[in-house]
Amino acid sequence: MIASRKQWRCKVNSCRHTFSVTSGTIFANHKLPIQTYLYAIALFVNAVKGISALQMARDLNIEYKSAYVLLHKIRKALLEQREFTTFSGEVDIDGTYIHPAPRKANKKIDRIDYRLKENQNPEKRCILVAREHYTAEEKAKNPLYRGAKSTQVVTFGETQSTVKHFADKFVERGTRINTDESHAYDVLYAILRFMHGKSQGRIP
Structure with missing residues (x-):
């Protein structure tokens, strides 16, 4: 573990790849604290009619651009994880x-x-x-x-x-x-x- 960066490094000499708990997720290379992302997901899910980037920026006390990008990351994740099962009944x-x-x-x-x-x-x-x-x-x-x-x-x-x-x-x-x-x-x-x-x- 790289304590100064809260990251891990693979011990295999041929790999030595550095990774964190968010590697391979929509929050990889994140700049904001993990708690902020969790709060954003909670706000997004709880908003019945959706939530604007301006509203999220106010609620999370972050910049509008950060809220805008964060919302699109959440929407992209939902789009990619859709279940295409057939309906019946x-x-x-x-x-x-x-x-x-x-x-x-x-x-x-x-x-x-x-x-x-x-x-x-x-x-x-x-x-x-x-x-x-x-x-x-x-x-x-x-x-x-x-x-x-x-x-x-x-x-x-x-x-x-x-x-x-x-x-x-x-x-x-x-x-x-x-x-x-x-x-x-x-x-x-x-x-x-x-x-x-x-x-x-x-x-x-």
């Missing part, structure tokens, strides 16, 4: 858009039609999410109904071809799918639709 599938059209101008004369292709935001992305329901036995063991499996995929749009490819890859045949009234899901079979804006809107 009853599954909810829905999509949401990020980076949509900018806010409309106050004056009508200054507004543009964002429905036109040339005016659409090139950074616009769609995130498709699939969530598998618990079975009756699992519900009895977990009354809070939390922790169901989910898989997120970032795509360019919620189209029929994208939905079909998504379902073929992650959903087993014979699974019942719950979704909304979007025509992108017309290519699927055995689906239940939920009509937005109606309290009891499930239709076959």
Whole structure:
């Protein structure tokens, strides 16, 4: 052990590689204390709607740039460790858009039609999410109904071809799918639709 640096060195003469407890992790070559990274992970997990780099910088008393890089390291680790297991039974599938059209101008004369292709935001992305329901036995063991499996995929749009490819890859045949009234899901079979804006809107 190299006490002055809290690191270890391999005793094999042909190796002599120096390493620490964070070697090979997203926190390798870290500059901040380990406790700060653990606090950051706790804040990230506990934030229901996510947390901004500015908020994390204030909570951890660190620079904005450090918080920004740290958040991206956590997101990258989550992306790389995703489980691509297939779903079965009853599954909810829905999509949401990020980076949509900018806010409309106050004056009508200054507004543009964002429905036109040339005016659409090139950074616009769609995130498709699939969530598998618990079975009756699992519900009895977990009354809070939390922790169901989910898989997120970032795509360019919620189209029929994208939905079909998504379902073929992650959903087993014979699974019942719950979704909304979007025509992108017309290519699927055995689906239940939920009509937005109606309290009891499930239709076959």
